[in-house]
Amino acid sequence: MxxxxxxxxxxxxxxxxxxxxxxxxxxxxxxxxxxxxxxxxxxxxxxxxxxxxxxxxxxxxxxxxxxxxxxxxxxxxxxxxxxxxxxxxxxxxxKRRVDAKKIWEEIEEDYKEGKLIEAPVTEIVKGGLVVDAGVRGFVPASMVEDHFVSDFSDYKGKTLKFKIVEIEPSENRLILSHRAVVEAEKEAVKQEVLSNIHDGDVLTGKVARLTDFGAFIDLGGVDGLVHVSEIAHTHVDKPEDVLTVGDEVNVKVLSVKPEEERVSLSIKETLPGPWTDIDKKAPVGSVLTGVVKRLTSFGAFVEVFPGVEGLVHISQISHKHIATPHEALEEGQEIQVKVLEVHPDNERIALSIKALEQKEDDEVAAEDDYQMPEEGTGFTLGDIINAEDLTKED
Missing domain, CATH: 2.40.50.140 (Nucleic acid-binding proteins)
Known part of the structure; x- marks a missing residue:
């Protein structure tokens, strides 16, 4: 026993x-x-x-x-x-060292597979952020965001996603990047937006920035360009004259090139044109105030609304006989005109100055001696159109 x-x-x-x-x-x-x-x-x-x-x-x-x-x-x-x-x-x-070893092994596996990790920011230090990923991780200032950040104090306590940039367990070195995550997310959003934009779409966006040649509009992850010529129906010298960063605007998609990440937009295509409802804004017989924009051998073009010019034929400038419009008018002169004809489809308006002026006795006598053309052979808007077209060809 x-x-x-x-x-x-x-x-x-x-x-x-x-x-x-x-x-x-x-x-x-x-x-x-x-x-x-x-x-x-x-x-x-x-x-x-x-x-x-x-x-x-x-x-x-x-x-x-x-x-x-x-x-x-x-x-x-x-x-x-x-x-x-x-x-x-x-x-x-x-126990901490056993846990850390396991954590390093998990982080190494995540690194090999390209996985992201989440961790809270525990400290703000010179040169970046310190995070707790189970082990100490460091985020250099240049890897925090895709834009410059002057003060990182708001980041303390926040839990963020990170890409593992560098890992060396033997030296307890773990370098992380939040910027890479932000850039990847933005790229994914950009590609999704680009795939859903088509020519002719009307979208709402915000003015992101202004340049001499146009405005860049944020469409929710993709910036499209509105060329200065597509901002308004009237002439625009500088985009900042009519737009401000942050403005919400409607735009029409003119073209999309996903492979180049380029989107061409137009604001003016979403706005009523200057000739829209012109027959209501300038009905026959109405009297308008306009500015003489151009003088030609056959008459004067007068702007009666922004982007809308009508023609005062030389025969409608004065009751007196004039050889050229320059005898009675000057470019830039403000005058009143009467609407004789309106053709919205052709974007043409026939105007008259003399219809608003009182005839003098000698002019009446001269007109009494004048043989009026037979009915149907007088001046019409067609004559105006033909005359203007001939001038343009010259």
């Missing part, structure tokens, strides 16, 4: 594992000392160890019970031997 007991004790002694620095072991939490360290029994070794608060977690915690409680079984690594005579244990142990 005694021999059997001795064999059993020997077996038990031999089954007890030897604990060495660097060993991965399991420990059962036996007690918690003032919430600042955990006393554990190393399973299979018959010895105890201490896990200080700072070695319990990769995160900053204030109490041991935030992480473990009595009875918990936890994975640990042996940091050092404290001596057999230590009251609270023979070994210094760390």
């Amino acid at each position: 005694t021999e059997q007991n001795n064999e059993t004790m020997l077996d038990a002694i031999e089954s007890v594992q030897e604990v060495k620095v660097g060993d991965l072991v399991q420990g059962e939490v036996l007690s918690i000392d003032d919430n600042k360290q955990a006393i554990v029994g190393i399973i299979g070794a018959g010895v105890e160890g201490v896990v200080p608060l700072k070695e319990l977690s990769t995160l900053a915690v204030e109490n041991v019970t935030d992480i473990v409680n009595v009875g918990d079984i936890i994975d640990l690594v042996v940091i050092s031997e404290m001596g057999k005579d230590k009251e609270n244990g023979s070994y210094l142990l760390s």
Whole structure:
């Protein structure tokens, strides 16, 4: 019986594992000392160890019970031997380092697969941000956003997505980029928007920036260009004369080139044209105020509305005989005219100045001597149109 007991004790002694620095072991939490360290029994070794608060977690915690409680079984690594005579244990142990090793392995796997990680910003330091990815990660200032940021204070406490740029576990180096995530998201949005834009679409956007040659309109991820000639029906010298950054505008898509990421837009195509409802704005018989824009050999072109010019034929300038319009009118002169004919389809208006002037006696006498053309052979708007076309050809 005694021999059997001795064999059993020997077996038990031999089954007890030897604990060495660097060993991965399991420990059962036996007690918690003032919430600042955990006393554990190393399973299979018959010895105890201490896990200080700072070695319990990769995160900053204030109490041991935030992480473990009595009875918990936890994975640990042996940091050092404290001596057999230590009251609270023979070994210094760390749970944090075991967790960190696992985290590094997971991060390395994410890096290989090109996965993004999420982590909160814990510190703002010179040169960038410090984040807690289970291990310490650093985001250089140039990798925070795709635009310049002068003050990073608002980032503290925020949880952001990051691309892993560089990883070296042996040196505890983890470099992350939030800018890469932002750029990738914007590119995805841009491609989706471009795939859903077609020629002729009418969209709403905001003026993003102005240049000498036009305005760039944000369509929700893609900027399209409104050339200065497409801003209004009237002449525009500078885009800033009629538009302001931030203005919401309607635009018509003139062309889309997804492969070049170019979208040509027009604002004026969404606006009523100057000739829209011209027969209501300038009905026959109405009197309008206009400005002489051009003088030709056969008459004067008078702008009666922005972008709308009508022709006063030389025969309608004065009751007196004149050889050229220059005898009675000057470019830039403001005058009143009467509407004789309106042809919206051809965008033509026939006007008269003399119809608003009182005839003098000698002019009446001269007209009495004048042989009127037979009915149907007098001056018509067709004569005006032909005369203008001939002038343009010259």
